[in-house]
Amino acid sequence: MLADKRISSLNNEMRDRIYDIFLEYESMKCTTREFDLSDFVNSLHSSLVSEGYNGDMVDFFYIDEVQDLTMTQIALLKYVCMNIKEGFLFAGDTAQTIARGIDFRFEDIRSLFYTAFLAENEASNEGLKHGKRVHLSHMFQLSQNFRTHCGILRMAQSIMSLLYFFFPSSVDKLNPETGLVHGEAPVLLESDNDENAIMTIFGESKSKHGNLHGFGAEQVILVRDDATKKQIIDLVGKQALVLTIVECKGLEFQDVLLYNFFGSSPLRNKWRVLYGYMEDKYIIAHSEQISHPGFDRSKHYLLCSELEQLYVAITRTRQRLWICENTDD
Template structure:
């Protein structure tokens, strides 16, 4: 809303305040921009988010709000459109790859973070991709534009987490990697060794070995000096392999931009306000790039996100780190340009504003989510920002732990034999989903349920929501295995269980239980995908028992036997329109297999193709 308010204030100013008695009581005169373009808003605002799909949705929403604000009621009813993968490429041609003399009609500019990087790169005298001209030469010869050639090159040569795990991790020295998870090492490389903002000059784009190892003493860490020293050895191997393969990661691109902007300066248009959504998906060096395009230190930056949902590979984020970044990077930059001097005595980062009222789900789910946050605060106090518990306006069914009276797989009980045992049931509807840990489990479950239910991984479902969620075998496939028993220590400490119960459990050791942090965050994301009902089932109770005991002691869950009456109550039908709408949403998230199934159920042969 702040973005729209600024647009309206600027528009009022550009019209010379000749409003014939209009009510201006809500307008802050000090924030009204001077007229520039004879009736057009002259404020330059940029909205940035990582997801292309969210970017597209926000762009449409802003357009509707602007039309509404100018009393234009000609807008058609909101229709959810399919956002094809080619739409992401079109973004490279519709908006120039530069902030130099950007036509004012592009503002407010709503772009992905990737596009923001490309525009910064196009503003610099020396492009990061100049070093790879030989690799892109064939694209130029085929008549492709520079933007399209660069995009093709990025798709081929960027080292993502998936490429890191598949092609790099198996080739590292096994003596170095045997004690680490690939995700841990990738996060340390991207977020800390190459992603920690460096205020000193010259800008090198990475921490030295000593600086990285010393992080063990500077912040609450699960990695001691010895482990960090080994990770740095892996990092050096990674950099050598990457250089030989002529590949790059996002941190290389970001750090190259910092170096260019420090040495050359920024020569593009300055913007007045920058808004970043889902900021938890960015590293500190990525966030720091926006200081070059906006020097409105007083109120020019707005960051929104949720540290509990930091499950993006390679990212270790807290809002407290942004506060530190503001004082080490943003404020000195504006003071150097004399913009901050007049505000020096009163410039400060505003207090964090928490959106504590949840309108999406009910209080039962919110209490379970808060129980996970309590564990994160206790075991990993520096990994998340401590916030007040969210509250809901409505009550709902308590989350259900499913138990079977035989050894049969719960998924098989619900879907595999439901027709033969309980009649011709229709399976899950368009507003229901089975959530699993990984692609391998997803394939196994699809083989069982066929087209009776949507199946997604936890990472795939981030940003989506459903009426009902069935979380399958989260603990059974957890890499923590029996280390989940460390939760009993927390329960004893908080008097949730009596010390007399004498439940054996290990003491918490950050070096042994560091994976617990990411496991809890994944669990948080999974359970908060539901608006109404949540069911959890496990193949065995070997690893789930500590968490289930925790929830039972807090009276947060209900245990139910998986019988025919419950199975019937779980399965709901959906109309063709419901399936079509869900198919479009999944298509827009790149979940094409599940989207195709939805269109088939909707009888939409055109979209199914």
């Protein structure tokens, strides 16, 4: 379910290929007699439409991290709460939409409410009160950040600016967040190889001194995926908490070490497309003539999810952020 004004970033050829893959996937599920979360949600909708809901009703729903839900999952709530006027409160951050298969904006929820909640209630005269239609409240932005200092917030806002520039229909346009205190700017650490970077941070190698100088409970190493997580755990053992970006979502730490995010990125040298933004905003002079590709949404579609993952990672810290990379590009 997408809002009517949403435009697909895929051309017809790509959409046909994806649909063919989908049909093959559905065939494999039938052959192995398996189902996925979408099948489960669709089955619930079918059962509720045909048989109705016979359980206890809910008066109010307060949902945080709503960006992790699909529109079909949110639509299930209409069966258990009839308080359309004031029974739903959703909170979340569209820049933190890193769950696979979900493309979220608050505008999509508003569209869903008009089409799936209000329309159905008004059709049955349950949404009409004294001849007046029920209207949705305006969105309220929480722009004061009580966790992260201004040094980190400035970097986070720069990532949001990139999302607004390259993918304006993928995130809600919000005012910049403000912090209560000033703090250190993020630090970039460069190294020639993976193991030396970790050993430099944690002290001498275990072979020389038997153990490493570890992080505390308020520090974390963030990595891209489970494979990298296993590699780092093999190096540091129990001396540091190592989490993937997906695992750290919703958590906060005093200090964060983001490890090899760009070096392990599937975008590789396509990150250079950001130079186009920097030229457009006069961050770098056009006379510098830095080689970079022009932005093509069909070729650089991964950039959106990469920026969202980066946003989640850097906003986990309250104080210090180290970005450790082992590539010069």
